[in-house]
Amino acid sequence: MARNVKHVLIGREEIAGMVRSVGARINADYAGREVMLVCVLKGACVFLSDLMRVLDVPVAIDFMSVSSYGSGTSTTGTVRILRDLDADIAGKHVIVVEDIVDTGLTLRYLKEMLSTRRPASIAVCAAFDKPARRKVHVEVEYVGMTIPDEFIVGYGLDFGGKYRNLPDVCVLSDDDGQGGTK
Ligand code: IMP
Ligand code: MG
Numbered sequence: 001m002a003r004n005v006k007h008v009l010i011g012r013e014e015i016a017g018m019v020r021s022v023g024a025r026i027n028a029d030y031a032g033r034e035v036m037l038v039c040v041l042k043g044a045c046v047f048l049s050d051l052m053r054v055l056d057v058p059v060a061i062d063f064m065s066v067s068s069y070g071s072g073t074s075t076t077g078t079v080r081i082l083r084d085l086d087a088d089i090a091g092k093h094v095i096v097v098e099d100i101v102d103t104g105l106t107l108r109y110l111k112e113m114l115s116t117r118r119p120a121s122i123a124v125c126a127a128f129d130k131p132a133r134r135k136v137h138v139e140v141e142y143v144g145m146t147i148p149d150e151f152i153v154g155y156g157l158d159f160g161g162k163y164r165n166l167p168d169v170c171v172l173s174d175d176d177g178q179g180g181t182k
Contacts, residue, residue: 010169023054043099046156
């Protein structure tokens with residue numbers, strides 16, 4: 001069944017305000033330190049590029065790509081690393097930048113796995129959070145916005161690889177299951 005954009009859930013101005021406020025918290029918390037932003041591809045690329053430009057602490061960036069969804073339409077719980085970091089994060093203050101926390105499986109795995117590499121500290125910054133769908137507990141230090149249990153696209157988030165370029169966060173019509181690619 002085809003899905004189309006039904007309505008805007010979060011407009012671009014509201015998103016920009018969210019980025020400024022989460023950035024201000026990070027600036028305050030990390031004053032005097034350097035941060036390594038780890039962007040979880042592909043969904044977080046838009047958030048990363050906005051977030052890094054509101055930070056006034058010294059920033060380095062790196063990218064990783066994981067897959068938490070199987071071939072079906074729901075989370076399997078299996079997280080695979082498709083692309084690992086270039087950088088050694090030992091001794092670094094790492095902030096994992098994610099698009100959205102849904103079941104929590106991806107972030108819980110990533111946080112545990114990256115912690116074994118001995119960073120000085122590790123925190124998570126997610127643009128959006130859907131707490132209603134959480135399956136496992138994971139500490140998310142910075143949440144941009146909490147949203148209701150709806151499948152959203154835009155601002156980096158996709159359905160079937162599409163809609164990442166929409167500047168607003170939108171809800172799709174024809175709810176025939178959730179799925180997406182990173
Ligand atoms: P989790 O492991 O279930 O928390 O999965 C998080 C990942 O699922 C996110 O990084 C997204 O790639 C994807 N995802 C979860 N909810 C949505 C949504 O509403 N729209 C688009 N992608 C989503
Ligand atoms: Mg993602």
